[in-house]
Amino acid sequence: MSAKLERLCRQLKESFGDRIGEPVLALGELTVAIPAAIASTTTGNFVEGPVLATAGSPTTFFVLNMGGGVYSVNTAILGGSTGATASGVLFTVGLTATAQGTGSIVLSGLQIRDPNNAPLPGAAVNGSLQVDCTAPT
Numbered sequence: 001m002s003a004k005l006e007r008l009c010r011q012l013k014e015s016f017g018d019r020i021g022e023p024v025l026a027l028g029e030l031t032v033a034i035p036a037a038i039a040s041t042t043t044g045n046f047v048e049g050p051v052l053a054t055a056g057s058p059t060t061f062f063v064l065n066m067g068g069g070v071y072s073v074n075t076a077i078l079g080g081s082t083g084a085t086a087s088g089v090l091f092t093v094g095l096t097a098t099a100q101g102t103g104s105i106v107l108s109g110l111q112i113r114d115p116n117n118a119p120l121p122g123a124a125v126n127g128s129l130q131v132d133c134t135a136p137t
Contacts, residue, residue, distance in 0.1 A: 029072055029073070029074050029109050029110075029111050030072075030073045030074075030090075030107060030108075030109060030110050030111075030124060031066070031070060031071070031072050031073075031106075031107070031108045031109040032070070032071045032072075032073060032093070032105065032106075032107055033068075033069055033070045033071075033104075033105065033106040033107075033108075034069040034070075034071070034093075034095065034103075034105060034129075035069065035101075035103020035104060035105065035129055036068065036069035036098075037098070037099060037101065037103060038097065038098060038099045038100070038101040038102070038103045038129065038131045039095040039096065039097055039098055039103070039129055039131060040069070040095070040096050040098050041071075041093055041094060041095050041096065042065070043063040043064070043065050043071065045093050045094040045095070046063040046071065046073060046091055046092075046093045047091060047092050047093070047094075048061035048075060048090075048091055049088060049089030049090045049091050049092060050088055050089065051084055051086060051087070051088030051089055051090055052075060052076070052077050052084050052090070054084055054085075054086045054088065055077050055082065055083055055084040055085075057077050057078055057079060058077075058078045059075060059076065059077055059078060060074075060075065060076050060078055061073075061074070061075045061091070062074050062075075071093075072109075073090075073091055075090060075091070077115075082115060083114060083115045095129070097131045097133060098131075099131065099133070100131050100132060100133040100134070101130075101131055102128055102129065102130045102131070103128065103129050103131075104126060104127075104128055104129075105126060105127045105128060105129055106126050107124035107125065107126055107127075108124060110122055110123065110124040
C-alpha cells in the first residue's frame with residue numbers, strides 16, 4: 001500500500017499563503033518524521049514537486065535519512081532567478097504500510113528564503129496518517 005503526502009504539502013503551502021506572489025528561493029530544510037510503527041519509506045520515494053521549477057532556473061533536491069523514520073528534505077533554485085512566485089507542491093513521498101493504525105506525521109525545521117537568502121516567514125503544519133490493512137469486500 002502506498003500513500004502520498006500531497007495533502008501535507010498543500011497545508012505547508014497554505015501556511016505561508018500570504019507570501020504567494022513574492023519570490024521564494026528555497027526550502028532550506030524541512031524535517032519530516034514518518035510514523036515508523038505503521039509506515040516506511042526510503043529517500044528514493046521522495047519526489048521533487050514542480051513549484052520551484054516554475055521560476056525557470058535549475059533546481060536541486062535531496063533527502064537525507066536521519067534514522068528512525070525522520071528525513072531531512074532540502075531543495076533550492078540554483079541562481080539566475082527572481083524566485084518562485086506560484087503556489088504548488090514542493091515534494092511528495094510514497095509510503096509503504098507496515099501495520100494497521102494511525103500515526104502522526106511531524107514537520108519541523110522549516111526554512112524558506114528569498115533570492116537574496118533572507119529568511120521568509122512560514123510554518124509547517126503536522127498531519128496524520130491512517131493505515132487500513134483490511135481487504136476490500
